[in-house]
Amino acid sequence: MFSYLKRLLIGRPLKSNELGEQKLNKTKALAILSSDALSSVAYGPEQILIVLVTVGAAAFWYSIPIAAGVLILLTALILSYRQIIFAYPHGGGAYVVSRDNLGVNPGLIAGGSLLVDYILTVAVSVSAGTDAITSAFPALHSYTVPIAIVFVLFLTTLNLRGVTESASILAYPVYLFVAALFILIGVGLYQIYTGHVPADLHTSVGTPVAGISLFLLLKAFASGSSALTGVEAISNAIPNFKDPAPNNASKTLMAMGGLLAILFSGIVYLAYYYGITPSVTETVVSQIADETFGRNFMYYFIQGTTALILILAANTGYSAFPLLAVNLAKDKFIPRMFTIRGDRLGYSNGIITLGVSAIILIILFKGQTEHLIPLYAVGVFIPFTLSQSGMIVKWVREKPKGWVTKLIINATGALISLTVTLMFFLTKFTQVWPVLIFLPIIVIIFHKIKTHYELVGQQLRINPNHMPKKIEGNVIIVPVAGITQVVENSINFATSLTDQVIAVYVSFEREDERVFEEKWKKWQPNVRLVTLHSHYRSIIQPLTKFIDTVQHKAGENNYQVTVLIPQFITKKSWHNILHNQSSLLIRAYLLFKRDVVIATVPYRFKK
């Protein structure tokens, strides 16, 4: 049943050598890895205006220089990540770059920060997309949480199917969104050029504005730079590209940077020229589209693709999280299971962990995850800063050809990223302080896990100078509950292994004991029977006590003690509730509390 459903949803298992076929070409990679970055065009410009409007509509012209600042930051980041791609062709996430160049702890801060961030990406993007849908169909409003969960489950299933197949489905909406915005910007600019838009809707650039402050401008810049979250996704995902992976990744990164720059500038400019004021009830993009087209087909097309790409932005998390988890798990900072490829060759455990965590966040915040955005942005800029500082150290240390140019590029990136990070802490401390608590905790957990794995490794290593004690013989204890075929079976098996077999009967009533002992003598005269009386109707307590005694004696002669427990295998699974699962309990208890081998002898009911 379960395995059939699994097949249906995620497809037949793939052989390990089919891995190559699952890799991404550039067109698909652009779609699958840039939806997060591109979708932020839908809210980035708005974030700038929301800060400026606190001074007044006259301040809106500042969005132009601020956007220029964001574009400079974008350029620095893109060039910087392009260098990282070639320097770390096996996937240079912030974790790997920081770890290799700055040390383990900066690496873990970057890695931990991103790990949490990808979960936030999924929760925030899916919630935002769901909001867009429920705004259009208010009747669905009370179902926000279930709808968001369905989307997360859908994305999780797609990703469990494997990267290429999901890319095919996910590519269309991304390109439709890009096309829709290109048309919007093109038509908008054409209307401005042909004079269809009155020029007095906006104040001209450079108009003095009362009340503007550097603090406010920095806050607006920090808000606007939240549009850059997601640009690191490509450099993390190089192993998913077709060969030559670094070249293909680099070209994809440049294409994404170009698209992002055009869309961002276009929207900021149109918003400025139309003099658009941010509103609670209507997004800036919606207002621009309304001004340009009115509420016709194109308007709804733009709104629809925007909603869609917001949901798909979550997919960036699905591409990046499992790969980052593999890197952390290879270094033993998180559980080993994240390195295992599933049936469809994706890192299923990472995908499932991400999906489940995002669903938990959505439920906890009842689908209103918007106020997590600043937290999420600062969680991106910390690893940005660390990975680029790492690159600076790398260039200084290795001094390859043309290292000074490379150094300047990364230094610029590092400086701007650091500035943005600090701005977030300065201007939005009330929203981003949890980072200062979570990051140290995560880093400590990483270290605890690593310490455990290392201790285990030491304990498992064979010591050639220390030979283990030879086992001289075996004692087998068989707890019996009556005179049945199951007991006959177990006793038979035990006597085939050793002649030191002890049957143990736990009685609750004194009279029982004598009757049972007599019956036993007639039935199995060659097997020793020990009866134990239980005052408290517990089987485990007297049994454990008895095992301790036997083990003590056996230990003196280097004998190994084994407890043989029969297990009913019922024909239908509902039959299991009809049998006291005491064998399971006894087995678990003895295994974890005593140093005995537990042998389970199955007894299969035929009816």
Add this chain to the structure above:
Amino acid sequence: MFSYLKRLLIGRPLKSNELGEQKLNKTKALAILSSDALSSVAYGPEQILIVLVTVGAAAFWYSIPIAAGVLILLTALILSYRQIIFAYPHGGGAYVVSRDNLGVNPGLIAGGSLLVDYILTVAVSVSAGTDAITSAFPALHSYTVPIAIVFVLFLTTLNLRGVTESASILAYPVYLFVAALFILIGVGLYQIYTGHVPADLHTSVGTPVAGISLFLLLKAFASGSSALTGVEAISNAIPNFKDPAPNNASKTLMAMGGLLAILFSGIVYLAYYYGITPSVTETVVSQIADETFGRNFMYYFIQGTTALILILAANTGYSAFPLLAVNLAKDKFIPRMFTIRGDRLGYSNGIITLGVSAIILIILFKGQTEHLIPLYAVGVFIPFTLSQSGMIVKWVREKPKGWVTKLIINATGALISLTVTLMFFLTKFTQVWPVLIFLPIIVIIFHKIKTHYELVGQQLRINPNHMPKKIEGNVIIVPVAGITQVVENSINFATSLTDQVIAVYVSFEREDERVFEEKWKKWQPNVRLVTLHSHYRSIIQPLTKFIDTVQHKAGENNYQVTVLIPQFITKKSWHNILHNQSSLLIRAYLLFKRDVVIATVPYRFKK
């Protein structure tokens, strides 16, 4: 941790021979077993008036003859159950009486009906009590469900502690309630006698009323007889009484019947004399108390004890359900685990099942379980009818001294119960139809369970003519994942049992295999190693295939195959998530799918 909490809540475990001390004396038994019946005084009279008010206030005098009818029914039931107590001194619930005299299926209908009914008792009574509390403190209204759940948990814990101890706590509120109602009725009657109550508040008995019909009167009678739910509790619980149990139980039953009759008649009479009209916002008892005392201390005392006894009425379910479950389980109609006494000698599994089921009902119905009352009443009168019909058959069959009187008593009881049952179906079919679906399903499930146990019994029985095949030798398969101390341990143990040991290595990469084989030859030259390649990165599939091959060969020579699986025992329990629990998976899979013995060798980490 868990066991400490358990001690704290339910107390130290008791020895089996401490059972006698847990038995009930009459005073405590009356409190613990009659709270359900007595509490129904709080709503029974009201149910009658609710039906009569549909015709008009003039019809209220009919409550007097209807109450007389209910009293006759009560007398018949009490006398009838008194006879059952002496005829079935080991606990004559409707199940036992019907089964013994009418046959298995009538017995199962009675038993299944009561089993479900006790769950309803708990859910309905606790919800009603919670309603009384939230009516007094409206601020708590949105917490109805959690409050009700806390009460169920409280009652469950009390009952797990054991009957006597819970009786001590539960006795006070029951006696306080009885005292409160006695004072109310006494003061009320005194005021009427001394002429403080105007005589024109009510129409006199016998006044002709337009629109009254037999159907309506029958409906009012059926509604009023819901006050009799719970009178069977004592006859079910005879084993809980101190010796001589039947005598003590009989006296307790009579006392309960007397109290119930006095309280019921008193409330009906005062309601009639005061001319009280049932209202949605205030209960009839509250109105009477208000008329008699005004809103002084006595009023709140009566309301408080009423709320309390409604919650305690649930406790009747806790006394009766586990005992009925024991009877059904002894006859193998429900899982055997219901016959096991817990640490405190109560039938813990029954108590826990009841508590959990009631909580599920409360959550499903969001604490508004009132419309389950008719369902619950009809579920009581079906077993009433069956058990008394059973007694008729018994008297006819056995013809003991004075059997004609006994026959008449039970026949009257059976006839009235049957009439009430039919009235419920006639007048409230839309609310009671689910009984007609659930009862057949429950009876079928009972039979399925019994069939399973009988088949298992047959299969377990030793057949003296058929000796099992002798096991000629043992093959032990040890799956190995590397060259570690754990593997060394397992191989050591395996070779101490047999010389037919096969180590199996599952590789995901072809190159791995050769390297591993060479290392193995140097390390364990005497143990045969088989390497298997897994295309799909699954360990279970190739391993299972290999085991099948070995088992086929071994079977030909009567060899038994054992698979040895090492199990890490980590030092701290959180460490477990850091290890792939593949050993658990493999063990479960092989045990249920293949006929091999699974031996688990613990390997304990010291750090």
